[in-house]
Amino acid sequence: MTGSLEHMIIQAYADEEFNQQVGQFTVWINPATYTHEYGISHSDRQAPGSNGASPEFNKVCQETVAFELVFDATGVVPPPIPGTPIPKKGVTAPIDEFRQLAVTVNSDTHRPNFLRLIWAQLQFDCVLSKLSISYTLFRPDGTPLRARLAVSFTSFSSEVELAQEANLHSPDMTHLVTVLAGDTLPALCFRIYGSSQYYLGVAAFNRLPDFRRLRPGAQLVFPPLSGAAA
Incomplete structure (x- = not known):
């Protein structure tokens, strides 16, 4: 009433x-x-x-x-x-x-x-x-x-x-990404994990000599957050 x-x-x-x-x-x-x-x-x-x-x-x-x-x-x-x-x-x-x-x-x-x-x-x-x-x-x-x-x-x-609200790529799965011209490691981390803070861990996991210079066509592995990148 x-x-x-x-x-x-x-x-x-x-x-x-x-x-x-x-x-x-x-x-x-x-x-x-x-x-x-x-x-x-x-x-x-x-x-x-x-x-x-x-x-x-x-x-x-x-x-x-x-x-x-x-x-x-x-x-x-x-x-x-x-x-x-x-x-x-x-x-x-x-x-x-x-x-x-x-x-x-x-x-x-x-x-x-x-x-x-x-x-x-x-x-x-x-x-x-x-x-x-x-x-x-x-x-x-x-x-x-x-x-x-x-x-x-x-x-x-x-x-x-x-997971539904975030609408992001699943961070608990391994991702294989082919580098395109203009890609940066922090930007790729943000796309995969929802945060760019993991770029140093991903660089170490892929044994990159210089994370600032990614070679177009190269393939990078983005491990689950529970793995090396975490």
């Missing part, structure tokens, strides 16, 4: 393809703000004695999403699911439920669950990278009634998805 409150949902999956859902957590109070960070890593190619750097693209870094969750068991804030009673043990139970979903190591997969954040336009496949809990209100007996959870999530994509 238009105008109704839409709560953030955190779904948990046992597999990296996000097919086997094993749980779901509905946030009681939606975040007031959240940050979504992107990063690109560059290698510093500054030559000795030069006036400035010439950054060279290395890789696209993982995205991160961070926000703060407020848990309140005072009764002032109604539970996100109608009919759900206020926890008698304060915020301990819902926090344990969240930790079980996002932090605890799954006995079958031997790792914490994969997570999917869903809230309006935000859909983020990720893993929890950091959790910090601050308890701020208590009953006279010490039972915590309110807590703030600072959470950070790191994006996750399966190996298949990464």
Whole structure:
């Protein structure tokens, strides 16, 4: 219904393809703000004695999403699911439920669950990278009634998805390349591996006396990244 409150949902999956859902957590109070960070890593190619750097693209870094969750068991804030009673043990139970979903190591997969954040336009496949809990209100007996959870999530994509997104020649296979006029070893490495930083390893693998002067028609072997070029 238009105008109704839409709560953030955190779904948990046992597999990296996000097919086997094993749980779901509905946030009681939606975040007031959240940050979504992107990063690109560059290698510093500054030559000795030069006036400035010439950054060279290395890789696209993982995205991160961070926000703060407020848990309140005072009764002032109604539970996100109608009919759900206020926890008698304060915020301990819902926090344990969240930790079980996002932090605890799954006995079958031997790792914490994969997570999917869903809230309006935000859909983020990720893993929890950091959790910090601050308890701020208590009953006279010490039972915590309110807590703030600072959470950070790191994006996750399966190996298949990464390969499809990169749309590059597979770097884990051996490639045989015939040198054309104008080819340079750094440029060929970028074409094969997605980065030119491996040119010295490829030069050594092919026993090139001078990697700066490639002979047109020569054939070069580009080994898998797990091999000599790595």
